Amino acid sequence: MQAAGGGTSDALLINTPAFWLIAFTAIAALRLLTQPAARSIVWAGINLAFLWVVLGTQIAWLLAGGLLLFLLFQAYARTSARHLLTLAIIAAGSLLFLGYKSAFFASIGGVPWVQQLLAGIGFSFVFLRVIDLARALGDGRHAPPSAPSLINYLVPFHMLAAGPIQAYDEFAKQPAVPAPLTGRETLDAAERVARGLFKKFVLAYALQKVFLTDLQADGCWLVLEVNILLLWLYLDFSAYSDIAVGLGRLMGVATPENFNRPWLSRNLIDFWDRWHISLSQWIRRNMFIPAQLNLMRRFPRKDPVLIAALAIGLSFFMAGIWHGLSRGWLLWGAMHAVGLVAVRLYTGWMQKRRTPAQIADDRDNRLILAGARLLTLEYVALAFAVPFVLK
Incomplete structure (x- = not known):
């Protein structure tokens, strides 16, 4: 079973050493940097470094697509037909998304790498961020982002696996250099990460192994499993959000909350x-x-x-x-x-x-x-x- 929420490549999961090595590097680097421009560039480099680990040489295609998208967003400053440009970006992104979700690319001889590339960057979530940014620019609420800012908004490594989906308005208004964390805030953020790991690798894992049968149970046991499935979905999915929010606080990167006691x-x-x-x-x-x-x-x-x-x-x-x-x-x-x-x-x-x-x-x-x-x-x-x- 997979948690609802878009799904990504296994390489993006939080049990990979690369994820944690880059996470600790990002925490150290971003907390030491106090110049906004340098901080943005280093954060972009960290995100691209993680994608290089995940994608290997396929990152060249990602960079080419990212450059095209960057140029399209820069065009908002030079055209009065912003809404038409927004519609064009949404239409192109939607076609790419439908091809990805339908496994269209994987079914065509010679291009299964497209499916792998889109899965590798967590395209389900990137797609929604692209639309949010296009609409924000189309409505004239923001100027086109710089190249580092575009990378940091669309592919933040700690939010690729399962979100959250940050609004561009929230991304744009976050401080360029966050306030230093107190000792209490640092411990709270670290505890949030630990809570997510416990949810994912202890509670959700135990529920899946012991109780879930892909809904093959009968009678009252099926009713019980349907309810346990919802609990498992919550634990598995909110675990990723806990880790993302905790790491975001430690790095000084705004990361929205995704759950608030839904029960x-x-x-x-x-x-x-x-x-x-x-x-x-x-x-x-x-x-x-x-x-x-x-x-x-x-x-x-x-x-x-x-x-x-x-x-x-x-x-x-x-x-x-x-x-x-x-x-x-x-x-x-x-x-x-x-x-x-x-x-x-x-x-x-x-x-x-x-x-x-x-x-x-x-x-x-x-x-x-x-x-x-x-x-x-x-x-x-x-x-x-x-x-x-x-x-």
Whole structure:
């Protein structure tokens, strides 16, 4: 089994000596450097050094593609047709992404290296960062990045394996030279890395080996395994995020949080504010809000709930494809879209029939809260089980 979230080459996994050698080098180098330009260049060199270890001579193709992308982004400063350029970059990136997810390149004689190259750089996550950057430049919020900044945003080695997906707005506003860490902050960051390693190599490993059978169990044991699968997904995936966040703090590189106690979610909207936070925020700013605004402009007399439902459906259709080009992940996306629309409809229905005070009382009712949390987690567990059944 593999954790949901895009998937990458085994060479990017955190159990490789190269990863930790480069991580310790990055911590030492970036904490010693106090000149912004030198720090950016050295950080870019570290990221490229890691990719050279992963890709070998194939890094030449990556550098060629990166140079082309850099020139395209520089063109934003010289053209008024920024939105057309954004659309062109998104279209080209989407075609490359679909070819990667469908194993198209691996199926063509003579070019399986393209599949290996894209897997090696964690293209599922790089693709989303490219779109975020293109939209930020297209909207005029930022000037085109320098070459080192582009490398550091698109391929930070500690975020390649499983994210998080950093927004370009957040990347651009981080201090060029971070404040020194206190002793307490250093210990907390190191503890965060250790927690991630424990989750990944002890807890998640034990659950997988002892309890998971690829959903081959029957009856009540199948129900139990579906729930354990969700727990395993959380432990395995959040472990990578813990390691990335901890290393980011030690290096002084802004790294967003990706999980916030998702087992406390009272509904699906709350769940997506707590689970794979960077993906849900990316979907919200790059898919849901643009789709909703566009539909409202085109159909101003339509029911806002219907508009929101269509935007949610489109967003999670794309989220399903991002996870995997299969009927299982498409159904996963459909289940989450239906669940989110149902929550919105139920919330609107309750607001019409109960006073704000009554709604507040319901929210504070422990029995109702426990039931809501249990129902949410069971629905999420069932949705995540679908791609493992319909492979």
